[in-house]
């Protein structure tokens with residue numbers, strides 16, 4: 487989606503992935519070179535497709551990402567720790583400038599640096615309200631660290647409904 491409708495982090499009480507699976511349907515997930523190598527080394531080249539100079543995860547029937555698997559009534563990602571960055575960040579969007587010209591309440595201070603952080607309203611795991619301590623001190627810092635490449639593994643920003651079933 488574009489930038490319209492993005493929710494500034496300060497209007498969000500908290501967020502937790504409820505493994506509804508919606509964000510893994512209908513999107514073509516781009517892979518950076520290292521991500522492509524990691525995924526292809528483990529699962530082979532049939533799980534990716536090429537287009538306009540980029541590499542994407544292949545979509546299955548129903549336009550679902552090839553790595554999305556049903557598990558106990560939910561949908562889980564079987565890539566988990568080697569998920570592409572685009573997937574790790576969803577539904578968060580980190581910008582270097584505010585998206586909204588007026589009344590933008592997205593500024594987040596992280597060790598003296600300011601980031602403008604929003605959430606995509608298409609995600610089912612967003613609870614609107616006054617930001618909770620956990621959201622401010624655990625979830626948002628982890629997202630910034632992942633976005634900056636300082637952190638690889640997700641602790642607070644992934645679904646707790648994890649399955650390791652390979653595709």
Ligand code: SF4
Nearest residue numbers: 503504507509609611
């Ligand atoms: S990130 Fe949001 S949209 Fe995606 S599976 Fe989790 S709750 Fe659903």
Ligand code: SF4
Nearest residue numbers: 510551553554563573
């Ligand atoms: S790699 Fe995982 S998180 Fe990303 S679109 Fe596929 S199933 Fe969803």
